[in-house]
Amino acid sequence: MCSKLIFVAALVAAVVAHPEDTPGYGYSAPAASPGQYDFNYAVKDDYSSNDFGHQEARDGYNTQGSYYVLLPDGRLQKVAYTVNGDSGFVAEVSYEGEAQYPEYKPSYNPAPSYA
Template structure:
């Protein structure tokens, strides 16, 4: 009877240990594949926005600093596509450089440059003769032996 009982328990254990799956197969392991990049640039626009009215302005500014000697300025007037203006600057050599310009439509920038005054260059001051330097003669003293 004991043998029958052992065989019965062995049979039940084998029946419960059945590993045959009774459902859908497990999903495959995940694989990573990035999506293909998409490049969608905006369509180029070759037309500038049309102004509501033709440009028109007039401005002037200047700087004069007696302490540093800076003297420069700018004046410009525009009406539509026609522009006239001038600017000036005090140069380091003492002259005043003045540029008068015009721009008429697509004709480009047309400039006329004038100089007022005479260029002056200060005389260079030298340092004179080269400095003379003499090193003192070395003095070597022999140490005296001490006996203690």
């Protein structure tokens, strides 16, 4: 019975002396500051016809960037975009080249069937 009383008293003391209630203790999050960065990458692989890349720069709430990709029809799709504060994502899409659709030629030749 005495050990239960000591346990309850220790629990009450821990709750009462919680560090969040004491000034000077606890965690306060640092003030949020807008980011600043610049990055880019590009991939061009002639063997597999992969050609794509991305570039973006941010200074505060102003973001500008672009990306491009070689489409399966042979055109290059480019997207240039900006984001400034609460204005949202504003994109301009453009294409280079003309779509090519080569004639389909199946490579499978079934063996003759003898019934």
